[in-house]
Amino acid sequence: METIKNYFFIDLSVMLGRSMRHIFRSMDTIITVTVMPVALMLLFVYVLGGAIQTGADNYVNYLLPGILLVAIANSIGYTSFRLFTDVQRGIFERFHSMPIARSAALWGHVLTSLVSNAISVVVVILVALLMGFRSPAGVLSWLAIAGILALFTLALTWIAAIAGLSAKSVDGAIAIAYPIHFLPLISSAFVPTRSMPGPVRAFAENQPVTSIIETIRALLSNRPAGHEIWIALAWCVGIIFVAYIFAMRAYKRRA
Amino acid sequence: MENKAIRVKGLKKSYKELDVLKGVDFEVEQGSIFALLGSNGAGKTTIVKILTTLLKQDSGSVIVNGFDVSLNPGNVRQSISLTGQFAAVDEILTGRENLVMIARLRHLKDPRQVADDLLNRFDLTAAADRAVSTYSGGMRRRLDIAMSLVGKPLLIFLDEPTSGLDPEVRIEFWQIVRELADGGTTVFLTTQYLDEAEQLADRIAILHEGRIIVSGTLSDLKKLFPATKVEYIEKQPTLEEIFLAIVGKKEQK
Ligand SMILES: Nc1ncnc2c1ncn2[C@@H]1O[C@H](COP(=O)(O)OP(=O)(O)OP(=O)(O)O)[C@@H](O)[C@H]1O
Ligand SMILES: [Mg+2]
Numbered sequence: 295m296e297t298i299k300n301y302f303f304i305d306l307s308v309m310l311g312r313s314m315r316h317i318f319r320s321m322d323t324i325i326t327v328t329v330m331p332v333a334l335m336l337l338f339v340y341v342l343g344g345a346i347q348t349g350a351d352n353y354v355n356y357l358l359p360g361i362l363l364v365a366i367a368n369s370i371g372y373t374s375f376r377l378f379t380d381v382q383r384g385i386f387e388r389f390h391s392m393p394i395a396r397s398a399a400l401w402g403h404v405l406t407s408l409v410s411n412a413i414s415v416v417v418v419i420l421v422a423l424l425m426g427f428r429s430p431a432g433v434l435s436w437l438a439i440a441g442i443l444a445l446f447t448l449a450l451t452w453i454a455a456i457a458g459l460s461a462k463s464v465d466g467a468i469a470i471a472y473p474i475h476f477l478p479l480i481s482s483a484f485v486p487t488r489s490m491p492g493p494v495r496a497f498a499e500n501q502p503v504t505s506i507i508e509t510i511r512a513l514l515s516n517r518p519a520g521h522e523i524w525i526a527l528a529w530c531v532g533i534i535f536v537a538y539i540f541a542m543r544a545y546k547r548r549a
Numbered sequence: 550m551e552n553k554a555i556r557v558k559g560l561k562k563s564y565k566e567l568d569v570l571k572g573v574d575f576e577v578e579q580g581s582i583f584a585l586l587g588s589n590g591a592g593k594t595t596i597v598k599i600l601t602t603l604l605k606q607d608s609g610s611v612i613v614n615g616f617d618v619s620l621n622p623g624n625v626r627q628s629i630s631l632t633g634q635f636a637a638v639d640e641i642l643t644g645r646e647n648l649v650m651i652a653r654l655r656h657l658k659d660p661r662q663v664a665d666d667l668l669n670r671f672d673l674t675a676a677a678d679r680a681v682s683t684y685s686g687g688m689r690r691r692l693d694i695a696m697s698l699v700g701k702p703l704l705i706f707l708d709e710p711t712s713g714l715d716p717e718v719r720i721e722f723w724q725i726v727r728e729l730a731d732g733g734t735t736v737f738l739t740t741q742y743l744d745e746a747e748q749l750a751d752r753i754a755i756l757h758e759g760r761i762i763v764s765g766t767l768s769d770l771k772k773l774f775p776a777t778k779v780e781y782i783e784k785q786p787t788l789e790e791i792f793l794a795i796v797g798k799k800e801q802k
Binding site: 320384394 | 601639
């Protein structure tokens, strides 16, 4: 068992390399997780932006946090799909009958989700810079933003893991993505919530995405994040905790 | 000196209501080819999964290469490899990448060399750098088996390795299994094809209704069959007839 522990990170890097190849060889994945959010950003800034009153002088600055979450949310169906195929095709069984740590296969997917989302987030930010995004935020604020985005990614990844590990069909595995895609749309991502009718506004203001967006917006503009940051953290950590327990249960049942 | 690669005693397993294994006993000699026969749903895959540490038994003892599968699963995994019922290959990677990946997970010195050798041996060199999704069923199965041989495991499990292969590829596959056994590897294979067991196995066990109803060499099994009938042509019983005869007898009781 000693040797297995020493090899854990090597095994994990093999798993990461494998799923990253899956991503880079799937045009569909790349389009959905980077091209689509960038297109959305272009659309909102250059077509709809003129008509949207946010109170901010630079709409790209307002929009960027929401676009980042859209990019992450878009990747979730793929994580679920990759897990599902590994279970379905017997790849996990092959790994589990080998002398490698049992959890390496699953953590490989989690790590892949973190790394691939980090890449698409950086790409989206670079495009935003070209479009005039500017931020006075310092290194600490950027680190805090990276941390919150990582937590958000983890929360969605573990939800995706539950779906991918317990689904009976491919459609079931990726269905989890649809409600998640909606969350950024009904939030303060594109327009301030005060313009929305009562019940929609109530939902928008009390769902996790809005608090995360408001936190990132505050950090980017060097405003104090206030209590939003704690609400955002509580959502992320709470979801990670619950989803992790259910995902692990599904993993043990499957494997 | 331990000369049994596998020892199974009183193995029981049920899925909820369904009693699949009701007390299975058998032993496999090191370096031999052992065939487990059974019809669909007999529990062959269930036995393979328990022996390869993928599934826990309800009761009974299972010793693989000297280690108990429930107490020391890690040690068991060091010396075995599994080729499951359905080819477990990565469709998006190339054949070479699949082999290199397994070699790296087995922590071998020179993964690329290991991959090259196996590609060569399994006649996959020409297709080595193509995505596996473009492979034919036979190529996929060959790659699957090649992946199981990475790191030269002492004992390999093949769960219905030839289902879905055309007759030519099957014969090719039998050759591979014989070579493995000649090299000292123990082979545990399950099959529904009685001629496959007849062709390959040193010992054969028949799993029926949760128990091994008969086991032995091919000639042992042939002795169990009622004396050959003399008709126009004298015909040796095939294993299929033995199987049906035994199953029929049991069911009459
Ligand atoms: N996870 C499971 N849950 C419930 N029942 C199961 C499960 N796995 C297998 N079974 C049942 O157990 C029995 C034995 O299954 P198993 O897969 O071991 O048979 P098999 O001999 O490998 O059959 P085949 O030749 O079709 O591969 C079958 O009736 C099957 O339906
Ligand atoms: Mg089976």
